[in-house]
Amino acid sequence: MxxxxxxxxxxxxxxxxxxxxxxxxxxxxxxxxxxxxxxxxxxxxxxxxxxxxxTPENTRDTYDKSWRVWERFTTAQGLPLTEGTRGSLVAFVMWMLREGQVRGTGYAPSSASTHLAAAVVGLRERGCAVTRDDQAAARKALEGLAVLLLQDGERRGRGQAAAAEVPGLYRVVRACPDTLAGARDKALILTGFHYASRAQDPAGLLAADVALTPRGLVVSVLTGKTKHSVRDAKINRQADPEICPVEAWTAYRARLAVDADPRWSAPDAPAFVGVDRHGNVTGGMVPDSVTRAIKRISVRAGVALSWTGHSLRIGLATTGRKKGKDAVAIADQGGWARHSRSMNGYFQRVDGWEDNATADLT
Structure with a gap:
């Protein structure tokens, strides 16, 4: 009733x-x-x-940025802000590739893809029902238009970051000065490589999050973007002490205890600190300073392709693949889902040469 x-x-x-x-x-x-x-x-x-x-802060920042792009598009085209129809989404893709950036130039297809996905999230958050078919139509249009750009000779975006590799690690550690900053640089690179760090990972670590054990280090990563990336990453001691992350971490912490105020060695202090040109600690590193440091360190070492904040992460995946490590073990160490598309993309860098049809023909 x-x-x-x-x-x-x-x-x-x-x-x-x-x-x-x-x-x-x-x-x-x-x-x-x-x-x-x-x-x-x-x-x-x-x-x-x-x-x-x-929702991780950087993901929320991406959503907010992409929603502003959607707002600019709807204003420029005279379309309703909260209507995500098939036509408006396809038009959004075309507009982004043609003139979407603030300066009037087109976005790279990878950036347009990110903005499309995040704009759909924003529309749904605001009560607009965007169907899978409508979103799929926009994505199909984006993929087709990206091919046309390549056929017209347009290559947009920076491309994939260079992978950090073992020869590069040797060059990096040998170029580090015998200073607190140099000890920090070695530890930052070598530990980051061995747990496939993103730039925000070392920036989010406290000293207590890195535990020294008889077999190596356990790094408790708490700043991950997904449930897979929040993890306790175990780092084994390496045979060569020159590029051993455990040796580098131990040396850095010992140097920090001698050269800096005791508060920077406390368990609740940042694991990685900024150091000015006079050797003074300036505070904990943040993701941007980690990214800048990785690039600066690689340039100083003369690495052929300068590294970015993602190079260490790609390096663990590609090097592990070359060494025949199990994909599940690599995923767990780096905090990827076990069937991650991005991780498998890194594997293809290796497999594209090792399993290539032209390999060992003569």
Whole structure:
């Protein structure tokens, strides 16, 4: 037996003023009454808060940036902000490739792909139902247009980062000066390589997150982007002490204890500190300073292709593959899902040569 709809006695309060939420609240009020609708609204607010809490900050930054790109597109084309139709998404892709950047030039297809995916997330967060078919149509258009750009001789974007490799590690450690900064650089590169670090990983470590054990180091990575990347990465001692991450970490911490204020050696101090040109500690490193340091260190060493903040991560995957390490072991060490597309893409750098049809023909 159905009950009669209860009229709204007063406007429902909500933290989201979006029209779609207002419509939803009115529908709930008609179905369940004002009090229940209010509780459902509060539950929605809680769900939004949890989503924000568990979404990594850099991912949230990407969503916000991409939504601003979508806002510029809809303004320029005179389209509704919260309508993600097949036509508008395809037009969004074309606009991005043609003129989407603030300076009026087109985005690289990889950047356009990121903005498309994040804009769809933003539309759905704002109550716009974007179907899989509509999104797939836009992605198919993007892939086809990217091929046309290549056929026209246009190569946009920086391409994949160079992989750090073992010969490069030797060059790097031999170029590090005998200073606190040099000891920090060695430890940053060698440990980062062996647990496939992203730039934010060493920046997020505290001294207590790196534990010395009889067999090596255990690095507790807590700044991961996914459930796979939050992990305890075990780093074995290496046969050659010159590029052994355990030796480098131990030497760095000993040097830090001698050359810097004792507070920087405390368990709750940053694991990796910034050091100015006078040898003074300036505070904990942040992701941008880690990225700059990796590039600077590789340039100083004369590495053929300068490294970026992602080079250490790619290096562990490609080197492990060359050495015949199990893909599952590599995934677990680097914090990838076991069937990660990005990790398999790194493997293809190796497999494309080792399993190539032209290998060992003569």
């Amino acid at each position: 159905s009950t009669a709809p209860q009229p709204s006695a007063a406007p429902l309060s909500t933290t989201d003023a979006d029209d779609s939420r207002t419509v939803l609240l009115e529908r709930w009020a008609q179905r369940h009454g004002v009090d229940t609708a209010q509780r459902l609204a509060e539950a929605e607010d809680l769900a939004d808060a949890v989503a924000r809490k568990i």
